[in-house]
Amino acid sequence: MSQLKTAHSSSEDFPPVLALQNICKNFTGVRALNNVSLNLYPGQVTALVGENGAGKSTVVKILTGIHQPSSGEILLAGEQVQFATAHHAASAGVTAIHQETVLFDDLNVAENIYIGHAPRSRFGLIDTQAMRQQAKALLDDIGADISPTAMLRDLGIANKHMVAIARALSIDARVVIMDEPTAALSHKEINELYVLVEKLKSQGKAILFISHKFDEIFSIADRFTVFRDGGFIGEGKIKGVNESELVKMMVGRPVDQIFPTRQPDLGNEILQVSKYCHPTEFDDISFTLRRGEILGFYGLVGAGRSEVMQSLFGIKRPCSGTASVDGKRLEIRSPADAIAHGIVYVPEDRGKQGAITTLPIFQNVSLPSLQQTSRRGFIRLAQEFALTRKYTERLDLRAAALDQNVAELSGGNQQKVVIAKWLATQPKVIVLDEPTKGIDVGSKAAVHEFMAELASQGLAVIMVSSEIPEMLGMSDRVIVMREGRMVTELRGDSLTPETLVRHAAGIGEE
Amino acid sequence: MLKTILAARETLLLVAVLLLLLLVSSRFPAFIEIDNLVKVLTDTSPLIILALGQMLVIVTRCIDLSVAANLALTGMVVAMLNTAAPELPIVFTLLIAVSLGAVLGAINGLLVWRLAIPSIVVTLGTMTIFRGTIFLISDGQWINAHEMSEHFSQFPRGSVAGMPVLAWIAVLVTITAWIFIARTPTGRAFFAVGSNPHASVYTGIDVGRTQCIAFIISGALAGLTGYLWVARYAVAYVDIASGFELEVVAACVIGGIAIAGGQGSVVGVLLGAIFLGVVKNALPVVNISPFWQLAISGAAILIAVAFNSRSSQSRGRLILKEAEQST
Ligand SMILES: Nc1ncnc2c1ncn2[C@@H]1O[C@H](COP(=O)(O)OP(=O)(O)OP(=O)(O)O)[C@@H](O)[C@H]1O
Numbered sequence: 001m002s003q004l005k006t007a008h009s010s011s012e013d014f015p016p017v018l019a020l021q022n023i024c025k026n027f028t029g030v031r032a033l034n035n036v037s038l039n040l041y042p043g044q045v046t047a048l049v050g051e052n053g054a055g056k057s058t059v060v061k062i063l064t065g066i067h068q069p070s071s072g073e074i075l076l077a078g079e080q081v082q083f084a085t086a087h088h089a090a091s092a093g094v095t096a097i098h099q100e101t102v103l104f105d106d107l108n109v110a111e112n113i114y115i116g117h118a119p120r121s122r123f124g125l126i127d128t129q130a131m132r133q134q135a136k137a138l139l140d141d142i143g144a145d146i147s148p149t150a151m152l153r154d155l156g157i158a159n160k161h162m163v164a165i166a167r168a169l170s171i172d173a174r175v176v177i178m179d180e181p182t183a184a185l186s187h188k189e190i191n192e193l194y195v196l197v198e199k200l201k202s203q204g205k206a207i208l209f210i211s212h213k214f215d216e217i218f219s220i221a222d223r224f225t226v227f228r229d230g231g232f233i234g235e236g237k238i239k240g241v242n243e244s245e246l247v248k249m250m251v252g253r254p255v256d257q258i259f260p261t262r263q264p265d266l267g268n269e270i271l272q273v274s275k276y277c278h279p280t281e282f283d284d285i286s287f288t289l290r291r292g293e294i295l296g297f298y299g300l301v302g303a304g305r306s307e308v309m310q311s312l313f314g315i316k317r318p319c320s321g322t323a324s325v326d327g328k329r330l331e332i333r334s335p336a337d338a339i340a341h342g343i344v345y346v347p348e349d350r351g352k353q354g355a356i357t358t359l360p361i362f363q364n365v366s367l368p369s370l371q372q373t374s375r376r377g378f379i380r381l382a383q384e385f386a387l388t389r390k391y392t393e394r395l396d397l398r399a400a401a402l403d404q405n406v407a408e409l410s411g412g413n414q415q416k417v418v419i420a421k422w423l424a425t426q427p428k429v430i431v432l433d434e435p436t437k438g439i440d441v442g443s444k445a446a447v448h449e450f451m452a453e454l455a456s457q458g459l460a461v462i463m464v465s466s467e468i469p470e471m472l473g474m475s476d477r478v479i480v481m482r483e484g485r486m487v488t489e490l491r492g493d494s495l496t497p498e499t500l501v502r503h504a505a506g507i508g509e510e
Numbered sequence: 511m512l513k514t515i516l517a518a519r520e521t522l523l524l525v526a527v528l529l530l531l532l533l534v535s536s537r538f539p540a541f542i543e544i545d546n547l548v549k550v551l552t553d554t555s556p557l558i559i560l561a562l563g564q565m566l567v568i569v570t571r572c573i574d575l576s577v578a579a580n581l582a583l584t585g586m587v588v589a590m591l592n593t594a595a596p597e598l599p600i601v602f603t604l605l606i607a608v609s610l611g612a613v614l615g616a617i618n619g620l621l622v623w624r625l626a627i628p629s630i631v632v633t634l635g636t637m638t639i640f641r642g643t644i645f646l647i648s649d650g651q652w653i654n655a656h657e658m659s660e661h662f663s664q665f666p667r668g669s670v671a672g673m674p675v676l677a678w679i680a681v682l683v684t685i686t687a688w689i690f691i692a693r694t695p696t697g698r699a700f701f702a703v704g705s706n707p708h709a710s711v712y713t714g715i716d717v718g719r720t721q722c723i724a725f726i727i728s729g730a731l732a733g734l735t736g737y738l739w740v741a742r743y744a745v746a747y748v749d750i751a752s753g754f755e756l757e758v759v760a761a762c763v764i765g766g767i768a769i770a771g772g773q774g775s776v777v778g779v780l781l782g783a784i785f786l787g788v789v790k791n792a793l794p795v796v797n798i799s800p801f802w803q804l805a806i807s808g809a810a811i812l813i814a815v816a817f818n819s820r821s822s823q824s825r826g827r828l829i830l831k832e833a834e835q836s837t
Pocket residue numbers: 027028030031032050051052053054055056057058059099407408409410411412413438440826
C-alpha cells in the first residue's frame with residue numbers, strides 16, 4: 001500500500017498521458033460538447049461527472065475513435081493525434097468499456113474478448129487453445145466466474161458486462177476508460193472491480209472513470225472533472241472537494257439526496273406468488289405484495305431476481321407455482337396477458353429489452369398505451385404527445401424534442417423513456433429492474449419521489465436493485481435471494497447494509 | 511410534422527424523379543403532358559400497390575417473394591371464375607380476389623410465425639407452389655380476352671374524373687396505407703417489431719403475429735392486383751408477372767425501406783415505385799433498349815442502398831466531413 005502511495009505522489013509531476021483541449025462536437029442540431037478539456041494522468045483515476053446528457057459518453061466515443069470531434073485537439077503524451085477509427089485508438093493504447101456494451105450474441109466468451117486481435121498460431125490461424133487460456137486468465141483476473149466457451153447469449157447482463165470489461169483489458173493499454181462500469185453490478189463484483197482498478201493504477205495506467213455513484217467516486221478516484229450541458233465546469237483533486245460541492249458543480253444548484261420520507265399506507269393484498277419454480281433458474285419463490293407497498297429484491301448478480309420477475313411478466317414460463325392478482329389466479333402466457341392484468345415490468349437491459357431506439361420518444365412511451373390514446377382504432381396524436389409529456393416531464397427527461405429518435409439520447413435519458421413508457425400504462429403492480437441504473441443524482445431523486453408518490457396512490461411496487469442505499473432508502477421490506485432461492489426477508493431494524501450483504505453472499509460476517 | 515414527411519431521403523427521391531421527367535421532356539415534351547403522366551401512373555399502379563404491401567413485410571424484418579406468384583394465381587382463379595360465371599358482379603370478383611390473396615398471404619405468415627421458418631425460405635417455396643398450382647388448375651392453358659366478360663375486363667380501365675379506376679385504386683391504397691401506418695396501433699407495431707423485436711416482446715407485442723398480419727396484408731394486395739392485372743391486360747396464364755417480385759422489392763429499397771427492418775415510409779415507397787415506373791415508360795420514348803432499363807433500375811437500387819446505409823451509418827461522421835473541409 002505504501003508503495004502505491006509513493007507511486008501516486010510521484011506521478012503528480014508527470015504531464016497528462018492523454019489530454020483533450022477545446023473539444024467541440026456537434027450532432028445534427030445538437031451541440032453535445034462545447035470547448036471541453038480533459039486531462040488523464042498516468043497511475044491516476046480521473047472521475048468524469050455530469051448529469052445525464054452532459055456529454056460524458058460523447059467524450060468517451062471521441063477518445064476511442066468512434067466519433068470525430070468537430071474541432072479541438074487530442075494530445076497523446078504531448079503530441080497531437082487523430083483517432084480516425086476505433087482501431088487507431090486501440091493501437092495507440094486507449095481502450096474502453098462502453099456504457100452500451102457491444103458484443104456478439106452468437107460467439108462464445110473467448111471469441112468475444114479476442115475478436116479482432118486473437119492470438120495466432122504459427123500458421124497464422126487463430127489459436128483457439130491459447131485464446132481460451134488467455135481469456136480464462138483474464139476472467140479470473142477480474143474475478144468473473146464465466147467459462148470462456150460459454151455462448152454469450154446464455155449470459156445474464158451483468159456477466160456480459162464482465163466480458164466487456166475483460167475485452168477492454170485484453171488490449172494492452174495506457175489509458176483505460178470505464179463508462180459506468182458498475183451500473184449493473186452488485187457489491188461483490190464492484191469490490192472486485194475496485195481491486196482491479198488499484199492494480200491498473202499501480203501499473204501506471206491512466207484511468208477515466210464515469211459514474212453517477214458518489215460513494216464510488218470518492219473511494220476510487222484521485223481527480224475529478226465536471227461537465228455540465230456539454231460545457232467544461234472544472235477539475236481538481238478529489239481530496240479538495242466534498243460530495244455536495246461536487247453535486248453543486250454538476251447540477252448548478254444544491255440537490256437534496258435524501259430519500260423521500262414515506263408513511264406507507266398499506267392497502268389490501270394485491271399480488272400473491274406462491275411456490276414459483278423453474279427447472280434451472282429459481283426454486284420455491286413465494287411472496288405477497290400489498291397496495292402502496294415497495295418491496296425490494298436484493299441479491300448478487302445472477303441470484304435469479306430478474307428471472308423471477310420475467311416469469312411474473314410472462315417472458316419465461318415457471319414450471320410450477322401460481323400467481324394471483326386481487327385473489328384471482330392468473331394465467332400469464334405472454335407479456336400481453338400480464339399487462340392486461342395490470343402487471344408491468346421495466347427490464348434491466350435497456351438497449352435490448354427496453355428502448356426501441358429507431359422510433360421517436362413519443363412512440364416509445366405510448367407503445368403499450370395505444371388503446372388509451374386512440375379512439376375507434378385511430379391514434380390521436382395530441383393525446384399521445386400529452387401522455388408522453390406528462391410522464392417524461394415528471395422524470396426530468398432531457399431531450400431536444402419529443403419526436404427525436406431515442407437513439408440520439410444519452411444513456412440515462414433512454415432509461416427515463418423506458419420508465420415513462422411503463423408508468424404511462426397506469427399499472428396496478430410495477431416491477432422495476434434496476435430502475436435508476438445510469439441515472440444522475442438529480443433525476444434519481446425525481447424517480448424516487450415519483451415512485452413514492454405512486455405508491456402512496458396505491459400502486460404496488462417491486463424494486464430489483466443492486467444499489468444498497470436505494471434498497472434501504474426506498475423499500476418497506478426486502479427479500480434477499482441467493483442462487484435462485486429466497487434466503488430471508490428483512491424489514492425494520494433488521495434491514496441494514498450488513499445484513500443485506502451477509503445474506504446475499506451467504507456467509508457470516510465478511 | 512411537415513419536417514418528418516419530407517425527411518431528406520424522400521425529398522431527394524422526389525428531386526430525382528423530377529429531374530428524370532425534365533430530362534426526358536427536354537427532348538420529348540409530350541412526355542410530361544397530363545395524359546401521358548396519367549398513363550405512366552396507371553402503368554405503375556400495380557407496382558405501387560404491391561410495393562406498399564411489401565413495405566409492411568420488410569419493415570417487420572421479413573420479405574415476401576411470393577407476391578407475383580400470388581398475383582398470378584389469384585388472377586387465374588378469378589379469370590376462370592369469370593368464364594364459369596360471366597355475370598358475377600364486379601364487387602364479388604374484387605372480394606374473392608382480395609380474400610384469396612389474403613389466404614395465400616396467411617399461409618406465408620403462419621409458416622413464418624408458427625414454424626419460425628425464415629421468410630425468404632418460406633416465400634421462395636410458396637412462390638413455386640403457387641405457380642405450380644396455376645399450371646394444375648389451368649392445365650397450362652391461356653385465358654384470353656374474348657373469354658372474359660365485358661364488365662370484368664373493362665372495370666380497371668373505366669375512367670373516373672379523367673383517371674382510370676386502376677390508378678384511383680393505387681391512390682386509395684396509398685392513402686389507406688399512410689393512415690394505417692401513421693395512426694393505428696397495428697401500424698405502429700410493425701415498426702416496433704422490425705426495429706427491436708426483443709423490446710417489442712417486453713412491450714406486449716406478439717412479434718410472430720404482427721409479421722403474420724403483414725404477410726396477410728401483402729397477400730391481400732397481391733390478390734387485388736391479380737384481378738386488376740388480368741383484367742387490364744385481358745389475359746391470364748401461368749407466367750404472368752413473372753419476376754415482378756424483384757421489381758417490387760426494388761421499389762421498396764429505392765424508396766428507402768431498410769432491409770434490416772424498422773424503417774421506411776409510404777411516401778418513400780410511392781416515390782420509389784414511381785421512379786421505376788418513369789424509367790420504364792421513358793426509355794422506349796427516348797429509344798433506349800429495354801435491356802438498359804434493367805441496368806438503370808439495378809444502378810438505382812445500388813445507389814439507393816449505398817445512400818441508405820451511408821446515411822444510417824452515423825450522422826455524426828457526415829457532419830465531420832464538412833467540419834474537416836472548413837478547417
Ligand atoms: N448520435 C447522436 N445524435 C444526436 N445527439 C446525440 C447523439 N449522441 C448523443 N447525443 C446528444 O449529446 C448529448 C450528450 O450525450 P452523452 O451520451 O455524451 O451524455 P452522457 O453524459 O453520457 O449522459 P448519461 O449520464 O445519461 O450517460 C445529449 O444531449 C445527447 O442527446
